Amino acid sequence: MFSSNDIVCAIELGTSKISVLIGKVSPDDAVDIVGRGCVQSQGIIKGEITDAKSTETALNKALEEAESSCGELMNCKLVTVLVTGCAIDSQSGVGNSVIKNPQRTVTMNEIIESEDNAEIINLASEREIINKSTSYYLLDNRRVSNPENMTGSRLEAHVHLVHGISSRISNFIRMVQNCGFENTPVEIIFSPLAASYGIVTRTERENGVLLIDFGMGCTEYAVEFNNGTTGSGVLQIGFDHIANDLAIGLELPIDTCRRLLESGELAKAREENRETIDLPGGLNGGRRIPLASFETIIDMRLRETFEIIRAKLIAANVPLTFGAGVIATGGGSLYHRSTEIIAEVFNAHCQCRVPADLRGAFTGLNSPKFSASWGALKYAADCLRRSGPGSDNALDRIVNGINRLFDNSKVGWRNIGKSMKF
Amino acid sequence: MIENSKFCVIGVGGAGCRIISHLVREPGAEYLKLIAIDTDRNGLAECGLDEEHTILAGEKWRNGRGTGGRVIDGQSAFSPERRRIEEMIKGSQMLIICGGLGGGTASGGIPIVLSCASNMQIPAVTVLSQPFAVEGLQRQRISEQAMNNEIIRIADAAILIPNDLLFAGLDPATPLAEAFQLADREMARSVLALSTILCAGNLLNADFSDFSALLRRKKSHCALGIGVIDTANEGSFTAEKAFEKLLESPLLGGASTLCDADAVIFTLTGGPELSLSDARSVFAISTSHIGKKTSVLVGAAVDEKWRGKFQYTALAVNYEKEALPAGSQGTERKKSKRQSRLELSDGDMIQQTLPLSENEFSRGIMEKTTPVRWNGEELDIPTFLRKNQVIDTGKDQLS
Numbered sequence: 001m002f003s004s005n006d007i008v009c010a011i012e013l014g015t016s017k018i019s020v021l022i023g024k025v026s027p028d029d030a031v032d033i034v035g036r037g038c039v040q041s042q043g044i045i046k047g048e049i050t051d052a053k054s055t056e057t058a059l060n061k062a063l064e065e066a067e068s069s070c071g072e073l074m075n076c077k078l079v080t081v082l083v084t085g086c087a088i089d090s091q092s093g094v095g096n097s098v099i100k101n102p103q104r105t106v107t108m109n110e111i112i113e114s115e116d117n118a119e120i121i122n123l124a125s126e127r128e129i130i131n132k133s134t135s136y137y138l139l140d141n142r143r144v145s146n147p148e149n150m151t152g153s154r155l156e157a158h159v160h161l162v163h164g165i166s167s168r169i170s171n172f173i174r175m176v177q178n179c180g181f182e183n184t185p186v187e188i189i190f191s192p193l194a195a196s197y198g199i200v201t202r203t204e205r206e207n208g209v210l211l212i213d214f215g216m217g218c219t220e221y222a223v224e225f226n227n228g229t230t231g232s233g234v235l236q237i238g239f240d241h242i243a244n245d246l247a248i249g250l251e252l253p254i255d256t257c258r259r260l261l262e263s264g265e266l267a268k269a270r271e272e273n274r275e276t277i278d279l280p281g282g283l284n285g286g287r288r289i290p291l292a293s294f295e296t297i298i299d300m301r302l303r304e305t306f307e308i309i310r311a312k313l314i315a316a317n318v319p320l321t322f323g324a325g326v327i328a329t330g331g332g333s334l335y336h337r338s339t340e341i342i343a344e345v346f347n348a349h350c351q352c353r354v355p356a357d358l359r360g361a362f363t364g365l366n367s368p369k370f371s372a373s374w375g376a377l378k379y380a381a382d383c384l385r386r387s388g389p390g391s392d393n394a395l396d397r398i399v400n401g402i403n404r405l406f407d408n409s410k411v412g413w414r415n416i417g418k419s420m421k422f
Numbered sequence: 423m424i425e426n427s428k429f430c431v432i433g434v435g436g437a438g439c440r441i442i443s444h445l446v447r448e449p450g451a452e453y454l455k456l457i458a459i460d461t462d463r464n465g466l467a468e469c470g471l472d473e474e475h476t477i478l479a480g481e482k483w484r485n486g487r488g489t490g491g492r493v494i495d496g497q498s499a500f501s502p503e504r505r506r507i508e509e510m511i512k513g514s515q516m517l518i519i520c521g522g523l524g525g526g527t528a529s530g531g532i533p534i535v536l537s538c539a540s541n542m543q544i545p546a547v548t549v550l551s552q553p554f555a556v557e558g559l560q561r562q563r564i565s566e567q568a569m570n571n572e573i574i575r576i577a578d579a580a581i582l583i584p585n586d587l588l589f590a591g592l593d594p595a596t597p598l599a600e601a602f603q604l605a606d607r608e609m610a611r612s613v614l615a616l617s618t619i620l621c622a623g624n625l626l627n628a629d630f631s632d633f634s635a636l637l638r639r640k641k642s643h644c645a646l647g648i649g650v651i652d653t654a655n656e657g658s659f660t661a662e663k664a665f666e667k668l669l670e671s672p673l674l675g676g677a678s679t680l681c682d683a684d685a686v687i688f689t690l691t692g693g694p695e696l697s698l699s700d701a702r703s704v705f706a707i708s709t710s711h712i713g714k715k716t717s718v719l720v721g722a723a724v725d726e727k728w729r730g731k732f733q734y735t736a737l738a739v740n741y742e743k744e745a746l747p748a749g750s751q752g753t754e755r756k757k758s759k760r761q762s763r764l765e766l767s768d769g770d771m772i773q774q775t776l777p778l779s780e781n782e783f784s785r786g787i788m789e790k791t792t793p794v795r796w797n798g799e800e801l802d803i804p805t806f807l808r809k810n811q812v813i814d815t816g817k818d819q820l821s
C-alpha cells in the first residue's frame with residue numbers, strides 16, 4: 001500500500017560516474033533527496049556494461065555510500081535504472097479504439113486500449129519496448145491532447161515507442177538486482193526521457209524543445225512538442241571521444257587531455273588571446289602546442305556529433321522546429337564550446353541547464369551531470385504514487401519491463417508530466 | 423643559369439587561369455612567359471593575356487563551356503590541341519604548370535601538356551592545388567588518380583598544395599570571395615617563388631642541374647614556404663626575421679616539414695643591397711633547423727626589381743611521403759606503393775609507412791570497443807583524421 005514517506009531509488013550506470021539517489025516521497029507531489037552516493041565508474045564504455053564485475057564493485061560502493069548517508073536503502077519500494085546504448089531506437093506507433101458506450105464519451109478504458117494497440121508494431125524478436133510516451137491523440141481525426149470525457153466515435157493514439165535489444169537491456173536490470181534489489185521492483189527508463197523529465201518545463205514541452213544530454217560515453221537526445229515526445233535516440237559518441245581525439249592528434253596522454261578539457265584552461269586561453277598552450281614536463285622540458293590545434297580538433301568532433309544527431313532526427317521525420325530552443329545538459333555541456341556549436345548546428349538558442357527543483361539534501365547535485373538521475377528519481381516517485389491502492393499488483397506488472405503506469409486513475413507517461421508542477 | 427625569358431608558366435583550367443591573372447599583375451613576373459589553357463571561354467577571357475598566349479581547348483566540341491568536372495572530357499579536349507601547345511612552348515628552357523586538381527580540365531589536361539613537354543625534352547615542374555576536404559571524396563579521388571597515375575610519372579617534380587592548407591592561415595571571419603582571392607594569390611606567389619628558385623644564382627649557386635638531380639623521376643611531393651620582408655614597412659632585414667616569416671607561411675605546414683623533408687632548397691632573393699653576410703646568416707639559421715639526413719641546396723639572387731624587399735623561400739621535398747595524413751582511398755595508394763617498391767631497389771630511399779586505409783587509423787582508447795558507425799564511417803576514429811585535417815602538434819621547439 002502506497003503511503004507518503006516511501007523510499008524510492010534512482011540508479012545511473014554512466015561512463016564517467018555511477019550515481020545512486022535515494023528519495024523520500026513527500027505528501028505534496030514531490031520527492032525529497034535523503035541520500036546519495038557517487039563513485040567513479042568502472043567497466044562501462046560508451047554507456048554500456050563491458051566488465052560486469054568491476055561495475056558491480058563500483059555500484060556496491062556507491063550503494064554503501066548512499067546508505068551511510070541516509071540509512072534508508074533497505075526500505076526502498078521502487079528502483080529506477082537509466083538505460084542507454086543497447087542499439088536503442090525509437091518508432092512511432094498508432095493504435096485505434098472504438099468508443100462503444102451509448103453516450104459516446106471517451107473514458108480511460110478507451111484511452112488505455114488505443115495506447116495498448118499502438119504498441120503492436122513489428123519488432124525484431126531480440127528487441128523489446130522499454131518506454132512509451134504519447135505524442136498526441138486523434139479523436140475522429142481531430143487532434144486533441146487529452147481526450148478524456150470528450151465525445152467521439154473513434155480514438156487514435158500516436159505513441160512514441162522506445163525499444164532496444166533485450167539481452168543488453170537486461171544487463172542493466174540484472175546488475176542492479178545483484179546488488180541487493182532482488183525483491184524490489186526495478187523500472188527502466190531511457191536516459192534522455194529521464195533527463196527531460198528532470199529539467200524540461202511544461203511550457204517548453206508545449207512549444208517544442210530539443211534536449212541533448214551530452215555525457216562522457218554517449219550523447220542522448222529527446223524532442224518534445226505539444227506535450228508529447230516526437231523523437232528520441234542515442235549516439236554512442238561522448239565527451240571522452242574529444243579527449244581521445246586530442247590524445248591521438250597531439251600525441252598527448254589521455255589523462256592530460258581529460259584534465260585540460262575539464263579545467264577550463266582552453267576557454268581561459270581563448271579569452272586571454274594566448275596563441276599556445278604550454279605543457280610542462282616530458283623529455284624536452286615541455287611542449288608548446290598552438291591553441292588553434294586544440295580548437296580545430298575539438299570543434300570538428302563537436303560539430304560532427306551534433307550534425308549526426310540532426311541528421312538522425314531528419315531521417316526519423318522529426319520536425320526541427322523548437323519554439324523553446326535547445327537545452328543541453330550532461331557533463332559535456334559544461335564545456336564552453338558545446339552550447340555554441342549546438343546553437344550553430346540547430347540554428348536555435350541553446351542553454352546549458354541544471355536540475356532546478358531539487359529538494360532535500362541536494363548539495364553538489366545542481367550540476368548538469370545529475371539531470372538524468374534527478375529525472376529518474378522524480379519518475380520513480382511518480383510511478384509509486386500512481387500505483388495507488390492495490391499497489392502490489394501494479395508493481396508486479398511494472399516489473400515486466402514495459403512502462404505501464406495504469407490503473408483506473410492514470411494515463412501513460414505524458415500525463416504524469418501534466419500533473420507535475422515544474 | 424636559365425635566361426628568364428625562356429621560362430614558361432602555363433596555367434591549366436579555372437584555377438590555373440586565375441593564378442595566371444594574378445601573375446600578370448605581379449611585379450617581378452614580367453620576365454616569365456605566361457600561357458593559359460582552359461576549356462571555359464569565360465575563364466580565359468578574365469585571365470588578362472592576349473589571344474596569342476591562350477588556348478581555348480576543345481573549342482569546336484565543348485564550345486567554350488568547360489568540362490563540368492569530367493576528367494575524360496578534359497582529356498578529349500586537350501588531345502587535339504597538342505600541336506598548338508607544342509608550338510607555344512617551343513624554345514622554353516623550363517616549364518612550370520599550375521592548376522587545381524579535382525575538376526575536369528586540369529586533371530585531364532595537365533598530363534597531356536606534360537607529355538608534350540617531355541616530347542620536346544623540356545623539363546617541367548607542376549604546382550597544383552588539391553581540393554578541399556569538404557568538396558567530397560569524388561574530387562579527391564580524381565585529384566589523387568591524376569596525380570599518382572599520370573602526373574608524377576611524367577613531371578620532373580610535383581608540388582602539391584592542399585586547399586585546406588591555403589586557408590589555414592586565414593582569419594575565419596574572412597568573406598569567402600576574399601578568401602579565394604587570397605588563396606589564388608598565394609598560389610601565384612608560389613609559382614613566382616619557384617621560378618626564382620630555378621633562376622637563382624648570382625651569389626651562391628644552386629644550379630638547375632642540382633635541382634633536377636634532386637627531383638628527376640623520383641616520386642616526390644613538395645611543400646613550398648615563402649616569407650617576404652618589405653623593409654619599408656617591417657624594418658631592416660635580419661636573418662631571424664626572414665626565417666620566421668618563412669615558417670609562418672601556411673603552405674609550408676610548420677617547421678616539422680623542414681625537419682622531416684628528404685631535401686630542402688632554400689633561396690634568398692633581394693635587391694642590390696643584399697649582402698653575402700646576410701645570405702650566409704640566413705642559411706646558417708635555416709640549416710640548423712633541418713634534420714640530419716636532409717640534403718640541402720642553397721641559392722641566392724639579386725635583382726633590381728627587388729630593391730627594398732626580400733623574399734626567402736624553401737622548397738621541402740619528400741620522397742614517397744605524403745605531406746598530409748592519407749585519406750581513406752586505400753587501393754590506389756597500395757598500388758602505387760607496391761610499384762615504387764619495385765622501382766627503387768637501389769636502397770637509397772627511406773621507405774616511410776603511410777596510413778593506407780581506415781584500418782591503420784588509430785582509435786586510441788576506443789581501440790578494443792565495439793565500433794560506432796554512421797554512414798559508412800567509423801566514428802571512433804578522430805574526426806580530424808577522417809576529414810584530412812592537418813594539425814600542428816608544436817613538436818618542434820624553435821627556442
